[in-house]
Amino acid sequence: MKVYKIATIPGDGIGKEVVPAGRQVLEALAEGSTAFRFEFEDFGWGGDYFREHGVMMPEDGLAALKDKDAILFGSAGDPHIPDHVTLWGLRLKICQGFDQYANVRPTRILPGIDAPLKRCGPQDLNWVIVRENSEGEYSGVGGRVHQGHPIEAATDVSIMTRVGVERILRFAFRLAQSRPRKLLTVVTKSNAQRHAMVMWDQIAAEVAAEFPDVTWDKELVDAMTARMVNKPATLDTIVATNLHADILSDLAAALAGSLGIAPTGNIDPERRYPSMFEPIHGSAFDIMGKGLANPVGTFWSVVMLLEHLGEHEAAARVMQAVEQVTADVRLHTRDLGGSATTAQVTEAICRQLAGSP
Numbered sequence: 001m002k003v004y005k006i007a008t009i010p011g012d013g014i015g016k017e018v019v020p021a022g023r024q025v026l027e028a029l030a031e032g033s034t035a036f037r038f039e040f041e042d043f044g045w046g047g048d049y050f051r052e053h054g055v056m057m058p059e060d061g062l063a064a065l066k067d068k069d070a071i072l073f074g075s076a077g078d079p080h081i082p083d084h085v086t087l088w089g090l091r092l093k094i095c096q097g098f099d100q101y102a103n104v105r106p107t108r109i110l111p112g113i114d115a116p117l118k119r120c121g122p123q124d125l126n127w128v129i130v131r132e133n134s135e136g137e138y139s140g141v142g143g144r145v146h147q148g149h150p151i152e153a154a155t156d157v158s159i160m161t162r163v164g165v166e167r168i169l170r171f172a173f174r175l176a177q178s179r180p181r182k183l184l185t186v187v188t189k190s191n192a193q194r195h196a197m198v199m200w201d202q203i204a205a206e207v208a209a210e211f212p213d214v215t216w217d218k219e220l221v222d223a224m225t226a227r228m229v230n231k232p233a234t235l236d237t238i239v240a241t242n243l244h245a246d247i248l249s250d251l252a253a254a255l256a257g258s259l260g261i262a263p264t265g266n267i268d269p270e271r272r273y274p275s276m277f278e279p280i281h282g283s284a285f286d287i288m289g290k291g292l293a294n295p296v297g298t299f300w301s302v303v304m305l306l307e308h309l310g311e312h313e314a315a316a317r318v319m320q321a322v323e324q325v326t327a328d329v330r331l332h333t334r335d336l337g338g339s340a341t342t343a344q345v346t347e348a349i350c351r352q353l354a355g356s357p
């Protein structure tokens, strides 16, 4: 029997509700399996840890995670700690420390979900957004001078390396190639940003030559937002920079019905380090502790985690259970217009998993 070592990091806010729910689903799955089981280790890092220790996670935190097969993450964010401290102190520390350079965000309209685009059915919106996750606009390079003076100034330097751009584009082409439509849209802003974005376009054309069976096109990020709304069916796999894809994937999640549904994988495609899976929503302090959090984004992240482990059949079973649950409006949480609780949705999924072979 295979044993997978899974780290769970609930973090802050509703992360503390949805990550235990995700673990419950994995446990229910393992219960009926003779092929694998999970060994969980929970890490209580985040805002509470910060208040006690002055840091979001310990110095040797990455070493504790290094030998895990995967990480299930909740959210980092605390109303009393600046956002850039929580983000850089935990989530980005792990993403960058483990060079999880590909952020993968599938988006579909799940059965039973009342999505805002009325002209658009599930067959018209089936995307996967690939976000560059290691450099670009979020390189962290920059500075602030003359604070409080009339000449105050600040910079955030966007760093795009040939190595970084080439590897994310190659990852995106490969992913597009593995999907039925073999269709890739490369998003930049190369009309206005005439250095790094022009390099992206050039490298895209170079990498495309390695994938003659993939149909690809280019889109400017501003035009892309309109195309996602007006012509969703023309898109399949999408690749963009760290900042652009961050914004586009929130739009994608909203178009698919709710931020509470969307999953993410922070992937190290070379598998040198563990990859990390998380819902795309944040800590949502407005609803924490009330049992209102939609756990579906975390369950879908669990599906991605299982796929990454190579457990494709188990992944498909969880996805099927998720879709059975979303199809039942009585099991919709408040963000979907329903009144079901996190626990009710979780129990329903676990029951589905127990009932299926």
Ligand code: ATP
Pocket: 014, 075, 076, 077, 078, 083, 259, 260, 261, 280, 281, 282, 283, 284, 285, 286, 287, 292, 293, 294, 295, 297, 333, 335
């Ligand atoms: P952070 O600062 O950590 O990014 P946030 O509160 O700014 O968190 P999100 O958590 O991403 O932002 O969510 C924005 C809003 O969407 C929340 O205030 C919440 O009402 C709603 N929301 C997000 N995730 C969920 C969920 N899983 N279930 C229900 N509602 C959600």
Ligand code: MG
Pocket: 282
């Ligand atoms: Mg937020």
